[in-house]
Amino acid sequence: MERKIPQATAKRLPLYYRFLNNLQHQGKSRVSSKELSLAVKVDSATIRRDFSYFGALGKKGYGYNVEYLLGFFRKTLNQDELTNVAIIGVGNLGTAFLHYNFLKNNNTKIVMAFDADPKKVGQDVEGVPIYPIDNLEEKLKDVRVAILTIPASEAQGVTERLVKAGIEGILNFTPARISVPNYVRVHHIDLAIELQSLVYFMNHYPLPDKEEI
Amino acid sequence: MERKIPQATAKRLPLYYRFLNNLQHQGKSRVSSKELSLAVKVDSATIRRDFSYFGALGKKGYGYNVEYLLGFFRKTLNQDELTNVAIIGVGNLGTAFLHYNFLKNNNTKIVMAFDADPKKVGQDVEGVPIYPIDNLEEKLKDVRVAILTIPASEAQGVTERLVKAGIEGILNFTPARISVPNYVRVHHIDLAIELQSLVYFMNHYPLPDKEEI
């Protein structure tokens, strides 16, 4: 595994990939770092640098070939392999995710969900079955990633069961900072904090005055 | 406005604030950077550095006084002023947010929502009225922040209307990278990319082998 790609770069790859996909659907066959920059709002030098970690993907004076680049990223991002995902907690957020089709230009698929509430268990949403949380260990096969959308108070306990059941990655939407062994990867998405920090930035980092539109 | 606080620090402030609140509810009156570190999973030196941008808030050999620190952050984060928020697009995600009470230890309140669908308009969810998007400019008063949960294709157009209507901050959940004038602040939360990048990290940055639990 190539160990040298900076994390900041890695986080932008899916963004590039998505935009390249759009370009291809529009029938465009070439693109420059400048155009890309405009669309994804990342400095063009940063884009060139990002790409350069993977070698020389472009051509001077021309730009990048969309199809080639796309093919390259498809491999790099494992777009040909489907990663199965489970939703833990079918409440407000969990249900929203179930209704949303993450599959659109994406390599992940929600294949099952779990809940503690007997009223929710047994149903299926968009073809995805909802199992009782008690059956977690038994049902979780071929699933590497879990999306955690349960109350914060349950987060740590359920996480430990997920880890025992073999989960390797968790997208955690609860405000709890969960502890996991070091072979499991957790990404936190803390919506309340995002909102709060947006407000903080608005109040404390005033941007230039209104003038243009 | 104190212009020197690093952005990385600013993003962690709400996290600290929330945890300090918990501590206070538990009746704890003192806390060290080490304890905090354990709970919020941020290196203790980073925490001390973060706090130090605001002056000397702690006492050597003792730690920090919870109540004092909390009071300090309350002011810094404007927790006494309520920021009104509007939801744009009452679909899967928008509805989930409406049902969720962002107010719990938070200074933001969703006060209205908008949708283009006549079937949704006129209802209210948890006491929050849903207005037709056509009335955006007329209804949006005393609202500085919008949460954007509409289809990506609508994002840029609606954003321009939001800006004209005086919105200063947007939490954008659509995959579209919207353009705004430089006096408006946008934070992107791109759930599909978060998921994709989690999978990328799992595949390319293998963590140490299983051994402990």
Added chain:
DNA sequence: ATCCTTTTGTGAAAAGAATCACGACTTCTA
């Protein structure tokens, strides 16, 4: 009182990321 322990606050170093700026190469035009 004295000594030991704890813990802060911060210079200094290291690590990580973004940006500048330009040589080299390619394409395009005529």
Added chain:
DNA sequence: TAGAAGTCGTGATTCTTTTCACAAAAGGAT
């Protein structure tokens, strides 16, 4: 074919963030 225009890839620079490591202060124990 020659010259102009466009664009990449990357060394060097700058900026940002994290981490180390320790003197200084305070608390606690005896």
